[in-house]
Amino acid sequence: MPDDGNETQRYRRRLKTFGTHMIGYFVVMVIVIPLNMMTEPDNPWFIFPMIGWGSVLALHAAYVMGLFKVFDRSDDRK
16 A cells, blocks of 8 residues: 555655646746747747647646556556
8 A cells, every 4th residue: 555645745746847847838938929929920930839848738737637647656566
């Protein structure tokens, strides 16, 4: 039976890394979108990093929510 304290620490660490990832995404997008609109308003290249990084962020959210139990490193599979 897994230790509840250890499980809670692991979940909090996952949430913290996801929060850092999400904050980084939004900070970069707040910089990139106006930069693109000021320099090249006819060429919206900001969409590519927004979709690319956003899809990775969505996968990270799914992992934090526990949708990828395949990648869980716990010793429950004995």
